[in-house]
Amino acid sequence: MKASTTGSRLIGLTLLALLLFLPPILLLFDRPGHSGLSILPFYIFIAWLGIIALAAWILERDHEN
Structure with a gap:
């Protein structure tokens, strides 16, 4: 793959991360769930995990070629 x-792809991933962590998006998830706890920490954890996984996938594909 070319540099x-x-x-x-990394620039696109950065823009996706910025979009996922914008305050208006975060406020959508700052509400109580079924147990009464906010689902915001779970959203942040899953979004961050997804960004890290996508970055690893992009960078590993670069090393395979």
Whole structure:
């Protein structure tokens, strides 16, 4: 894979991360769940885990080629 393709994908991933962690998006998940606890920490954990997994996948694909 070309370096420019990897760079473009990482820039896209950065923009996705910025979008996922914007305050208006975070406020959508700052409400009580079924147990009365806020689901915001779970959303942040899952979003962060997804960003890390996508970054690892993009970077590992670059090393395979």
